[in-house]
Structure formats: C-alpha cells, structure tokens
Amino acid sequence: MSAEARTPARVQRLDATLANQIAAGEVVERPASILKELLENSLDAQAARITIHLQAGGMDMLSVEDDGTGINPEDLPLALERHATSKVASWEDLQAIQTMGFRGEALPAIASVARVEILSRTHDSGQGARIAVHGGEQIRLEPAARAPGTTVRVADLFYNVPARRKFLRSPAAELSRVQKVLRQIALANFPIAFQLLQNDRSLVQFPAAHDSAACAARVAAVLGEGFMANALHLEQSDRDLSLRGWLGLPTYNRARGDEQYFFVNGRPVRDPVLTHALRAAYQDVLFQDRHPLYVLYLELPPEQVDVNVHPAKAEVRFRDSRAVHDFLFHTLRRIIAGQGGDLPQVTVPIQPKLQAVTASQDFSAAAVRAPLPYAPSIQQPLSSVGEAQTAAYWEQIVATGTTTGAASLTAEAPLEVQEQHHLSPEYPLGQALAQIHARFIVAQNHEGMILVDQHAAHERILYEKMKKACQLDDKQQFAIPEYLHVTASQLARFEVNQEVLKTAGLDISIAGPGTLAIHGALRSLDPRSYAQLVAELLDAEKPWGQGDVEGDPVLAEMACRAAIKTSRRLTLDEMNSLLRQLEATPRFGQCNHGRPTVVQFSLADLDRLFLRGR
Structure with a gap:
C-alpha cells in the first residue's frame, strides 16, 4: 500500500450550499413536504387566509400566499440562511415551543434544491420586497408591490439534483400527497381559510370555521358525511391534559388506517404512544384487522412535550408518556363503552325491492352512502x-x-x-x-x-x-x-x-x-x-x-x-x-370481533319502507 493511500483525508468545512442540500435530504422529500413547511410558516405568521397554487402536482411550481405579518425587507436574505429564525431565541424557548416551526432549516434547504422567490410586505410598511434564490445562490433583492403578507414560490424542484427528482412519482400521485398535507393542516386550524388551485383551477376550498357547526362541516368535507353520522363528539380533561374531537364508532371502520388524524397542541403527529393507546381502546370492539376513524386533539402544556425529535417534526416525545397513554386509553375506552352518551344514528343502504330488504353489517366507509328515499336508519343505543x-x-x-x-x-x-x-x-x-x-x-x-x-x-x-x-x-x-x-x-x-x-x-x-x-x-x-x-x-x-x-x-x-x-x-x-x-x-353495541349486535328501525323508517303517508 502506498504512502498516499495511508494518508487520512483532511477535515474541512462544508460549503454552505452543500450543507443545505444535505439538510434538504431530511426536510425536503417531495412537494408535499415543502408545502407542510411553508404552511407552518404562514400559520406562525398569524395568517387568516392561505392560497396554494400548483403546477404538475407541485413538481414544476408550488406557491403559498398568505395575509400574515410578513417579513421585513432587511430580514429576507437572513431568512434564507441556515439556523436563522424569529421563533426561538433561547434554551428556555426551545423547552416550551409554541410555534409550528423553530429550527430555521426549511427555507434554506428548499432554496438549495429549487428556484425560490419570496415576496413579502409587513403591515406597517408601504412597500414590499422580493428576493430570488436559485440553487442556494441569491440572484436578486429588490423592492416590489404586494398587499401585506408573504408569497413563497418554489419552481423546478430538484432541477440541480436530477437524481433526487427521479424518485418523485407522477403529478397525480404528488398531488394526492399535497392534498393529504392540506387536509391535516386544515383540520388543525379551523379559523383559517384555505384554497388549493392547480393550473388556476380550484381543487379544494375550506372556508374559515368559527363555530361548532362550521368546524363539523370542515371535518365532514375531509372525512365525509358518513363519518360525522357515525362519530361521537367528545371533550374530556384531566388535570393538565385535555382531549377533544370526533371518535368514529367501532362499526364504522376501514381496511387501512389512512383516515386517522391526531394532533398534539395543533401539530399533526404519528406517535407510537398515541397509536398504542388508541388501538388498545378499540381492542375488543373492532373487527379483525380493521382500523377506526378519528379526528382528535390533545392539548397539554408545551413544556411537557418535546417536538424537537424528528427532522420533519412528525413525532413527539412526552415528558410523562405513561400519564398521556393512560389518559387516552381510559378516556376513549370509557366513551366507546357507552358512558359518553347515546350513539348517533347510522344510516346504511338497503335493497329497494321489498322482498329483499336487508340491513348490511358492512359499516366500512365504502358501504355508508346516501340513503335511499325509504332506507331505514340503524341506531345502536347506549x-x-x-x-x-x-x-x-x-x-x-x-x-x-x-x-x-x-x-x-x-x-x-x-x-x-x-x-x-x-x-x-x-x-x-x-x-x-x-x-x-x-x-x-x-x-x-x-x-x-x-x-x-x-x-x-x-x-x-x-x-x-x-x-x-x-x-x-x-x-x-x-x-x-x-x-x-x-x-x-x-x-x-x-x-x-x-x-x-x-x-x-x-x-x-x-x-x-x-x-x-x-x-x-x-x-x-x-x-x-x-x-x-x-x-x-x-x-x-x-x-x-x-x-x-x-x-x-x-x-x-x-x-x-x-x-x-x-x-x-x-x-x-x-x-x-x-x-x-x-x-x-x-x-x-358490538361483539368481541367488532360486528354490530343490535340494530334499530324507527317507526318513521318503517313507514318510509312501506311508503306510508304518500
């Protein structure tokens, strides 16, 4: 072996652009992950309305417009540097995070693998500013006109890292992921209005929801009317922990767990402690490998939960995970057991021919559709x-x-x-x-x-x-x-x-x-x-x-x-x-395998079944 081969490589400082591209591997996977980061910035800016524009599912272009507080012109270049943020300033802030973002990594990571343009204006300024960054290099910084708020435009994702772009899927598949992120954020922020457009065509629109009826309407828009007809609304608290939201009945379930939304202090998370508690609560009332549906919000003091444990902030760590687990398990199990009130009506389809009237026991999301004119409703009283x-x-x-x-x-x-x-x-x-x-x-x-x-x-x-x-x-x-x-x-x-x-x-x-x-x-x-x-x-x-x-x-x-x-x-x-x-x-209401034990036909249902009163 030659002397040169035995010589160790010298330690050297990484180029800032290369460091950002490495960080982008953790933060920026696809358009959906970019949208998540940009929406969180808009939420932290106290936006009341957010509009999203897409081209090719976000691969060619993705922009987020909001009416939030905006960014000062002199802060725009700094906002695109790593670890520059306005959200935390001390160790104490990091121990009790109350904002969606806090690391200061997202914008520079995105700018290192795409062509990014930020246009922003604060509410107390008469003029806005625009900055453009391509592949991590600043192209221009100039005054620009805009209403108060911020627009972040991300174009040509992974144009300078073609190997990464090959891992993206079709525009339709990327659009589906983008819509899933939007649904999560929309369910966590009812007072904010959202709109999603692709090629200037409106795909999704969530009006601002300021009362319980409007909030329920947004949940129904995301999970469907069938879920709302088969869900219990709950509000429970115990000391510093509080739980609210909508809990799907065991008989209304899916083959996949893709309609499960859990939020901790407004942040969508997938945590093993929470997942285990929820699965255990449904353990002996859910049929085989079916999955329940739910939209649940857990609130606790920010110092009792650490959100700085995952690059995408998708996981959290609780200071007292046992207390959180037990609170969730016992609360949800008690509600499922019937101590939370009577079950709402569950409407299921029946055959319109009178000689073949049946009540289906398949309560999956695909089975619950709009009732026929004289379809009986099924209720499981508690x-x-x-x-x-x-x-x-x-x-x-x-x-x-x-x-x-x-x-x-x-x-x-x-x-x-x-x-x-x-x-x-x-x-x-x-x-x-x-x-x-x-x-x-x-x-x-x-x-x-x-x-x-x-x-x-x-x-x-x-x-x-x-x-x-x-x-x-x-x-x-x-x-x-x-x-x-x-x-x-x-x-x-x-x-x-x-x-x-x-x-x-x-x-x-x-x-x-x-x-x-x-x-x-x-x-x-x-x-x-x-x-x-x-x-x-x-x-x-x-x-x-x-x-x-x-x-x-x-x-x-x-x-x-x-x-x-x-x-x-x-x-x-x-x-x-x-x-x-x-x-x-x-x-x-259910046997040990999750099948219904009791169904009820009201007198009105029976009258409609035989066309009485017509």
Whole structure:
C-alpha cells in the first residue's frame, strides 16, 4: 500500500450550499413536504387566509400566499440562511415551543434544491420586497408591490439534483400527497381559510370555521358525511391534559388506517404512544384487522412535550408518556363503552325491492352512502339499566341455561306465545316478540323495531363477565380434575400457550401422554363445556396475543365459543332475559370481533319502507 493511500483525508468545512442540500435530504422529500413547511410558516405568521397554487402536482411550481405579518425587507436574505429564525431565541424557548416551526432549516434547504422567490410586505410598511434564490445562490433583492403578507414560490424542484427528482412519482400521485398535507393542516386550524388551485383551477376550498357547526362541516368535507353520522363528539380533561374531537364508532371502520388524524397542541403527529393507546381502546370492539376513524386533539402544556425529535417534526416525545397513554386509553375506552352518551344514528343502504330488504353489517366507509328515499336508519343505543335490576332475573332464567342447565338454551323448542308486557322506558331494547330463523331476536321498544344477533349479543355478555371474573380472580377449583385426550398438535399448542390460558382462568396441566387435566376455570363458564372449549381453543389456527385483562384475545375466543349459537331456538323469557342482560353490559353495541349486535328501525323508517303517508 502506498504512502498516499495511508494518508487520512483532511477535515474541512462544508460549503454552505452543500450543507443545505444535505439538510434538504431530511426536510425536503417531495412537494408535499415543502408545502407542510411553508404552511407552518404562514400559520406562525398569524395568517387568516392561505392560497396554494400548483403546477404538475407541485413538481414544476408550488406557491403559498398568505395575509400574515410578513417579513421585513432587511430580514429576507437572513431568512434564507441556515439556523436563522424569529421563533426561538433561547434554551428556555426551545423547552416550551409554541410555534409550528423553530429550527430555521426549511427555507434554506428548499432554496438549495429549487428556484425560490419570496415576496413579502409587513403591515406597517408601504412597500414590499422580493428576493430570488436559485440553487442556494441569491440572484436578486429588490423592492416590489404586494398587499401585506408573504408569497413563497418554489419552481423546478430538484432541477440541480436530477437524481433526487427521479424518485418523485407522477403529478397525480404528488398531488394526492399535497392534498393529504392540506387536509391535516386544515383540520388543525379551523379559523383559517384555505384554497388549493392547480393550473388556476380550484381543487379544494375550506372556508374559515368559527363555530361548532362550521368546524363539523370542515371535518365532514375531509372525512365525509358518513363519518360525522357515525362519530361521537367528545371533550374530556384531566388535570393538565385535555382531549377533544370526533371518535368514529367501532362499526364504522376501514381496511387501512389512512383516515386517522391526531394532533398534539395543533401539530399533526404519528406517535407510537398515541397509536398504542388508541388501538388498545378499540381492542375488543373492532373487527379483525380493521382500523377506526378519528379526528382528535390533545392539548397539554408545551413544556411537557418535546417536538424537537424528528427532522420533519412528525413525532413527539412526552415528558410523562405513561400519564398521556393512560389518559387516552381510559378516556376513549370509557366513551366507546357507552358512558359518553347515546350513539348517533347510522344510516346504511338497503335493497329497494321489498322482498329483499336487508340491513348490511358492512359499516366500512365504502358501504355508508346516501340513503335511499325509504332506507331505514340503524341506531345502536347506549342507554343502560343497572346490573342489580336484571341480575336476579338473568340468573334465574338465562344464566341457568349457560351454566348448570345448558339444555334450555341449546335444545330445539317451539316458540312460546305470551301476552305482550308493558314496555318499560327503562329497557331501551324493549320487549322480545319472536325469533327469525333461530338466529335473530325481534323486539319492540318505544322507538320502533329492534333486531338482535343472539350469538353476537351473548358473546359480548359472556366476554364482559369473564373479564370481570378475571379481575376479581373469581375461579373455581375442581375436587376431581376433568381429563381431556388431545392430539399431538393440540398438546404442542398447549405447551406453547399454557401461561396464556392460565391468565384466562383455565388451570390445566399435562396428566400423561396425550392427556390434559383441567383443574379449574372461571365460574361464568358452563362446567359441562370445559373439555370441549379447551379442545376447540387448542384447535384454533390463528395465534393468540398476550393482551391485557380488559382485552384478552383468549377470553374473547372463549366467549365466542361458549356463546349460544345461531340455529338455537329460545323461549320468549330467554330472549327477554338476554335483552335485559345486554342492556347492562358495557360496549354492548358490538361483539368481541367488532360486528354490530343490535340494530334499530324507527317507526318513521318503517313507514318510509312501506311508503306510508304518500
């Protein structure tokens, strides 16, 4: 090896333009990221109206015009230098950031990879100024006419870094990303009016929203009217933490999590602490891999959250992440459980032919459309009666069928015709009248007709009882173990999941080759079904998650398998008892998998269905 090869390279200072281009790799990915930075500058300038112009999805040209405070002419060259900002001046400011921007990196980074022109005028100045920078080099600085505010024009993105431009997608794809950024910013800043134009054609317009109705209209414009019809408005606070916004019902969900908006002190973020708390709150009411919809705003003192942890400011770090997580989880779970008020109406489409009227159970965003002229609305009430009012009735009639007298719920028996009792207003699910195909319970309440999925309803009831039993450690030990012969695959699955089953109340051990001994279980289960239940659990193909006590997937699976099945006929007394117990059960609007348990047709819906009054 030659002497020259062994000589280390000398340390040298990077050229300012090269340093800005390196920084641009973190801040400037595409037109959408440029728009985010420019909009944040306009927000910090207290703009009331912001207009965005695009060409080719922002790749050829992107400009942002606002009516904010403007920039002094002498400060324009400085604004395009790295780490020059008017938003923070000390370490104390950095510890309690209250502006959207603060690093002073965005403008110089953008100017290093595009042709940038800034035109600005302050409100107390009679004349504005224009500065042009191409690839990081200042071209001109001159007086110019403009109304108070600032216009930043970014043209020919990555013209001097062609390798970066190749990573951009089509103009339509880049436009879609730009619109997503605009929706995020618009949802976080209701009092500000926004307009987006491409090639001088208006694509999106959000009028300023100064009252609750206008704010709701903006949310509906972003997420659709279907979301607003299937969302709960909430305002909760606890000490220094406050949460407000709109929480989508579990039955209104999507296959992707692309309609989830969470803001911390007005800043859109994607944080693992927040994501985990939200997912846990929906854990046992959301169907399989579906995703909820929400627009939520978390407010807390700025010194309790650090936003200076990500180049794009998309992540935050909380001083007390556990307190934030627990506040979100318990608040949202309580609201989902029904303690936040009655659910609003959910309108779903039905077939217009009278001989094929159905209520769809697909509550995804694609399924909820404008109702037909006589389409019934579906409502899941969250009113409840006390557990004490129904416990005795339940234990005497229905619980006997699910614990010591399972035959009354599982045997085929003709429906009993009984005189209709008075409909008590205490009972929102009303009085059972009949059963359809041994699958659905038909009931009548003061509002109209109710349909109940008997398996899904009983599944939710059992699940909540099992969770409560686990919390209270309400188990029973057998004087004589119950033995179960298992296959090799079942035994292998048991060995892997023995501890998981134990946390779900099942005390099981290996008694010998191919044999398991069941020593104890939850009291809420039918003693005669333990062996069958364990065998079915060990046959299940899908994996179990660990889960916490309030959302244990093993308990959910046990409840599903122990619940009364479809095709089982119930007496009217059993049906009414099921309704009473369901009313006293948290989250009774959905089963453990997120499917609806109850739908209601109002009298007006039924009249429209049969064209009455025309």
